[in-house]
Amino acid sequence: MTNSEKTNVLLLGNGGREHAIAWKLGQSPNLDKLFIAPGNAGTAALGTNVQISLEDPIKLLEYAQNQAIGLTVVGPEAPLALGVVNIFRDAGLAIFGPTKEAAMLETSKAYAKEVMVASGVPTAKYQVFTEYETAGDAISEWDFPLVIKVDGLAAGKGVIICESKEETLATLKEIFIDQKFGGAGQKVLIEEFLTGQEISAFSFVDGENISPVIGATDYKRAYDGDKGPNTGGMGSYSPPKVWNNDIENTIIKNVFEPVIGYMSSIGNPYTGVLYAGLIVTSDGIKVLEFNCRFGDPETQVLLPRMETDLLSVMQHTAMSGISGIDIKWDPRPCVGLVVASNGYPASYSVGKKINGLGRTDTLVNVFHAGTSLSGDEILTSGGRVLAVTAMSDSFENARELIYKNVEQIEFEGMVYRKDIGTGL
Known part of the structure; x- marks a missing residue:
């Protein structure tokens, strides 16, 4: 398929990220029809909302086949975990996003840590536990504050900063005994608390090639002054306060290249957009987490800055490769x-x-x-x-x-x- 042909696109998701993606795709001269499953009131003005559950990848596939969809774009993480990319690819349909196996970089925090260690990517010290008792016994080896992370997907709520032994034990009890996070909490990470400026870095990846990174910063706490509980994000800005060519190059060389190279070497090449949650510490840049899709609310401040045709970039990422593709960004904040x-x-x-x-x-x-x-x-x-x-x-x-x-x-x-x- 050449980029001069118009393409029908199916976009999966219903959040602010997906409205921003739909808005940007709508600016492409290559877009024919846009369908959004399930969409929201904003996407309804840009295309056709389709009431199919994101938890039903087979029904999504049938819809894509019936509507002659040329590219499917996965917004949130849940369909990735269900293997929607594998299912579409097996049926010969182009889809933007990583396979279920590659998406384990997000769907299992323990797996992501194993990949970071194996590929030499700097990250916080950690231990993995599967039982309340052994996790509780290990607390004495850690300084406070420390970070508790559930292994699986938890809608951005699975990271808890604990200031004391009592708070840590109470959090571990909620996860292991009370099963607050269900299956996502069968494994738990205890992790070193790092201080510094947090940044989100994004890159398009075609399995081998990596686009130059673009950065944003989000506000995770619910209330003014970074008080209150963690949320999915209450605001964001781009570019980050700490952002320059040196930082961009360091992120590519020390984070993206080793991880993408490792995933390819083990037979799980990564395609789509890779999002690294990073922290700039006095000891250098370290990875807090990986996500296998665009951030929310970061996408809403990144895509207005994007000057290149998003549909074309996504098509190249999913199909023909991004080598030689020049992605331009407006320098304005x-x-x-x-x-x-x-x-x-x-x-x-x-x-x-x-x-x-x-x-x-x-x-x-x-x-x-x-x-x-x-x-x-x-x-x-x-x-x-x-x-x-x-x-x-x-x-x-x-x-x-x-x-x-x-x-x-x-x-x-x-x-x-x-x-x-x-x-x-």
Whole structure:
């Protein structure tokens, strides 16, 4: 298939990340029809939402075959863990994302650590446990604070920082005895707590070739001043405060190249986008985690900066390879603010009518996450509801734009942090 032919695309997911991907794909002259499964109120304006569960890869495959889909794009991690990429590839369909085996870099934190050690990638010291008693006995060997991580997928909630022995034991009990995380918590990592500036680095990978990395920083805590529980992310900005050519080259040489080379050498070549969660410490750059898809909310501030045709890049990544592809980024900064439902990340109400979406100005993007359509009304349907993003000539101007425009939007129980993008 040549890139001059128009392509039908099936995009899997229903979050803010997927609305941003749909928005960017919609700018491609190569796009014919866009289908989003299951999508949200934002994606409904850009293509056709399809009510098929992401947990039913066979039904997704049948739909793709019936609609002559030329490329399927996987947004979230859950379908990757179910092997949707393997199923599509076995049927001869092009799909953007890693196989189930390669996606273990995200779906098993213990496996990711094994790969890092085997490929010489710098990371925090760690131990893996499968029982409450042995994990509890090992605490005396660790300094506080320490980090507890469940091995499997936990929607961004499976990393807990513990300040004391008592807190660590209580956390281990929740995981092993109370089974708070179900099967995801059958293995647990105890890990050294690292301090420094956290950054998210992303690269397109075709199994062998790696695109230059692009960076963002997100705000994980729920409340102003980085207080409160960890969330999936309450805001983000790009580029990170600590970002230059030296850091980019170090990340490629010390993280992406060794890991991608190792995965290929063991017969599990990695394709798609690889996301490294990194921390810049006094002892150099270390890897906190890998994710096997675009970040959320980082995608909402990265894709506005992308000047190259996203569909073309994804097609090359999934099909013909990215060697020689030049991906260009706007140097201007982009800032994004997540608007959430009161109570997130714990319990919250849904079904609240959202007003004022038409009142925001054209200098900002409003990406939908937890939204749904009810007739001609847009209702809340999740914890993270919207992301308001702006790109400008300075972080300060971008920040002013998002906070001026978020005031136009209203729904019952609407909350957001007031300190996103300060001090940059």
